Amino acid sequence: MTTIRTADAFARELAEARQDVALLLRLKDAEDRVKRLIPEYEKALAADEKTEAAKVEAAAAKEQAARDARFAGLTDLRIVEVADKLGSGVLSSSFRITYKQLAWNADLTLLCLPRHLLAASLR
Secondary structure, eight states: OOOOOOHHHHHHHHHHHHHHHHHHHHHHHHHHHHHHHHHHHHHHHHHHHHHHHHHHHHHHHHHHHHHHHHTTTEEEEEEEEEOOSSOSSGGGOEEEEEEEEEEEOTTOOEEEEEEEEEEOOOO
């Protein structure tokens, strides 16, 4: 018994055959593409690493500038342990922090004002 194939069946087989040929051509060129893409990929990785390093460096510089700005104008910084009756360990101690900070008075004269801060114990 002979099976009669329609034009639609031939069209499907032809489309599958064309897809197979396209796949075959892609696979033939795959090794060359890999050889070409590896150096480009390594360049892109190196550029990304440089960009990330620059971002980290910029963030560190910004953080350092903020830290420096917090302590700008402070002088005579002293930290003294306050005697505590509970014990002699660092965790149960309190500290007195004194410093001088530059300030302006109403006559726009630069003053150096003493400040005090009592840091509570770490209990």
